[in-house]
Amino acid sequence: MNVKQFENNRWAKDEQVVCFRHMASLAMIDKGVVLDLGSGDGLFLSLLKKKGIKGSGLDISEEGVLRTREKGIEASVFDFNDKIPFEDNTFDYVSMLDLLEHLYTPQDLLIEATRVSKKIVIISVPNFSSLPARIQTFLGKVPENNRPNKGHVYWFNYSVLRRITDNCGLRLVEIRMNTFWQDYFLIGLISKFMTKIWPSLFALSFVVKLEKK
Template sequence: MTHDELQAMLASDERHWWYRGRRRVLRAELDRLPLAPDPRLLDAGCGSGRTLDELARYGRVSGIDLSPEAVAAAHRRGHRDVRVGHVERLPFPDATFDVVTCLDVVEHTPDDRATLAELRRVARPGGLLLVTVPAYQALWSWHDEVNLHYRRYDSSSLRAAARAAGWDVVGDTHFNSLLLGPAAAVRVAQRRRRRHTHSDLDLTPLRLNGVLELPLRLEARLLASGTRLPAGLSLLAVLRRPALREPRRAEADLWRADGPRHHRLRRRSSVTSSIADGSVRATSTVP
């Protein structure tokens, strides 16, 4: 992204409704997935490290970002294992992490399949990747131009890129659904304003944060219950690195859950004890 957009992101990722809402969605998905005891987690494209604060609830965290300013901000938050680097060339050994998150980063890279393959390299067999991307190429606007995006996605294009990179697709869902209509209208209007030079971060004043975050709060609750949202401004996919010598299972096996994490703690040992070798299974289904 441009220097101005980076500064806007670093200034707003703590309070802006979009970042706050996306973190809620991320937590809702993580809480539905079986995780290894004391997992290692990587946030690829970690920005200022605010998402690392959330991931630290689950295990040991590492981060990487292209911007030295962002990495310095993450260090100030107390995250020591955060490095400057490219997501296409991660400075970590093979099979290091149980969980990788890559939030609104893949669309910034020229070759998304190569990027997803590199993220797969550092995931352990049976490890998970949670990736978010902007949805619908038809909504391409100055927001994408300013942020130096290469593409937007639909479910089929993201799944195809993931499979080509060697991932199994556990499941996907849209989010930021309730604001899709208004945002689409804004994007169409932007195409007629050739002098627009900023992304959407500057369109909503801070005083509206609470109101604009409400839809994402609701959506996070729906996702936590197992609901898949069929449309929205963003797309989230859960991918899994196939385990060695493992028979291929239905893609939705890990996507199924029986509710919030605290209801599953008594059974967690039976689910998580084999995540390292990829033999984990979900034990219930979404209605």
């Protein structure tokens, strides 16, 4: 099974639900035109549309693109190994939500995203070095976010994310992180505090707003 078949099977039976990465990314976009890479079934683009923000999507999955178009949103099939089919500085924002960890060479697509963005690139990635992942590994289990059904092939943590984005000519403007037990008042406050001090251990995922240098 190749990547396209994997993603087509996924979107033929699965549907996204709004979660942290969508809401954190949405808060980072004020106005302008957005290109969403790895748009899936178009959930994030539909949230942008409700906010009055125009967006379009590119995805490797025909099933995902079909679902996006059914929402009345422009989307096209695109192989992430190719050059993005737009001129330099076309979009106000380029977003990639939980996409880069599915690619063997994520920096190649990130360079392309930077090229077609006028200024801002927004990325979300899971943290593969989180405390829960480390505990699961210690217990001899495959961490939840590394299991084959996820399709993850490139493991990000805070330092890897910062290094790759810096190498692609991007400067960190804003970062948002979620953590475990954050819905429990006291322990949640402690977890959120520790996330700011030790993001690679306490963050479950990262959403970053990046600016072209």
